[in-house]
Amino acid sequence: MTDSSPTPSAVNALPAKQQQLIQTAFALFYRDSIHGVGINQILQEAGIAKKTLYHHFASKDELVLAVLAYRDEVFFNWLEQRIRSASSTEDTVQHWFAALDDWFHNRVAELQEFRGCFFMHSAAEFTDPAHPVHQHCAQHKTRLSGMLSKHLGQWLDSRKAKKLADDLGLLKEGAIVCAQVQGNKKAARQAALIAQSLLISAH
Amino acid sequence: MTDSSPTPSAVNALPAKQQQLIQTAFALFYRDSIHGVGINQILQEAGIAKKTLYHHFASKDELVLAVLAYRDEVFFNWLEQRIRSASSTEDTVQHWFAALDDWFHNRVAELQEFRGCFFMHSAAEFTDPAHPVHQHCAQHKTRLSGMLSKHLGQWLDSRKAKKLADDLGLLKEGAIVCAQVQGNKKAARQAALIAQSLLISAH
DNA sequence: AACAAAATAGACCGATCGGTCTACCTTAAG
DNA sequence: CTTAAGGTAGACCGATCGGTCTATTTTGTT
Numbered sequence A, B: 001m002t003d004s005s006p007t008p009s010a011v012n013a014l015p016a017k018q019q020q021l022i023q024t025a026f027a028l029f030y031r032d033s034i035h036g037v038g039i040n041q042i043l044q045e046a047g048i049a050k051k052t053l054y055h056h057f058a059s060k061d062e063l064v065l066a067v068l069a070y071r072d073e074v075f076f077n078w079l080e081q082r083i084r085s086a087s088s089t090e091d092t093v094q095h096w097f098a099a100l101d102d103w104f105h106n107r108v109a110e111l112q113e114f115r116g117c118f119f120m121h122s123a124a125e126f127t128d129p130a131h132p133v134h135q136h137c138a139q140h141k142t143r144l145s146g147m148l149s150k151h152l153g154q155w156l157d158s159r160k161a162k163k164l165a166d167d168l169g170l171l172k173e174g175a176i177v178c179a180q181v182q183g184n185k186k187a188a189r190q191a192a193l194i195a196q197s198l199l200i201s202a203h
Numbered sequence C: 001a002a003c004a005a006a007a008t009a010g011a012c013c014g015a016t017c018g019g020t021c022t023a024c025c026t027t028a029a030g
Numbered sequence D: 001c002t003t004a005a006g007g008t009a010g011a012c013c014g015a016t017c018g019g020t021c022t023a024t025t026t027t028g029t030t
Helices: A016-032 A039-046 A050-056 A060-084 A089-104 A118-125 A132-152 A158-181 A187-201 B016-032 B039-046 B050-056 B060-084 B089-104 B118-125 B132-152 B158-181 B187-201
Strands: none
Touching: A016 A039, A016 A050, A016 A060, A016 A118, A039 A050, A060 A089, A060 A118, A060 A132, A089 A132, A089 A158, A089 A187, A118 A132, A118 A158, A118 B118, A118 B158, A132 A158, A132 B158, A158 A187, A158 B118, A158 B132, A158 B158, A158 B187, A187 B158, A187 B187, B016 B039, B016 B050, B016 B060, B016 B118, B039 B050, B060 B089, B060 B118, B060 B132, B089 B132, B089 B158, B089 B187, B118 B132, B118 B158, B132 B158, B158 B187
């Protein structure tokens, strides 16, 4: 496919219908899982014709990957913004779990109603580590950890920053699961306390 | 492993086919998710007729619930056994994460090849907290936490025991997710170190 | 006005979904 | 032997699956 018209500026502005499909698909996938939602359901919900979907995406699999990329971007940007203003290691930890707490209590509009981690869920539906979906999920978490690690690098040497970032990542996953499966909305605060003891004993 | 004891007539014990269906269904659900596996696939894999399935279970939903109960029992019994011999709070924590470490490294035959927490995955497929499947998943984790808390009660007062059990539960979930999504098999040891700092700072 | 890309509705395809049903075979207890 | 329950194979049901296709209309550029 050759695009004859020169596009000087950013390409990241996707066609409107494509965005609408991705957002609708995400909402449905997030609620009922990927395998649990059919193409026709997405089309009906979005009010978009089937031909249009297959004009933008070669298959359901490609739509799924686009949805993962979309959620990755939204979530990453949100969380990065939340810890950006932190002014110390301790402050970053506070911000990290305060953000999760807001998410669990549905105080973050752009993340939709909390239903756990979409990437966790998707990786569970595609257990083969070589599958593109699974790899995308792993990448998301690696990317988050890297972002946090880099941020902590302002006050810690890189080895300690990476280790703490890994630990905060593990605590984040644990909190998300507890919040989602058992409805324990206080899980973010619980994880924050655990992280506190981590900082104390690291002295 | 299957028992090859010479009991030709006793092999036809009543629940044999039912058990076989449940075990086959679990293996498939665990690998490809519940919504991703059809009835016919289960029947073909198990070598059992469709009529037999619907003789034992009223619907796929009921089979799913039976599979959850089966996994719940296997997992609970295994983990309880693993911490039963612990002789102190610290020892229990060691046993707890050593068990997870064995699981992640596929050293526990009865749990099948590690693919994360089946209840976590199932709760993600049925996000409605009122759905029987979701409730069963929540119950599983509550039951595990209760078991651990009771065990820790040997050396701690009940309030501290419950709090520590909750924290160990959160760390367990976090480790499972890291091990499954990112393939980080060292997550159990990582979580164990976090738990260590928890015990130290609790003094 | 002309034209191409984008989008529309919806019929249609073979395959599979969960589930029902008929008909026959095997087994154990009375 | 009789009988009833558990099991077999597999045809069959309407619905939905992911995906293709025809025919038509909308839209933006030139």
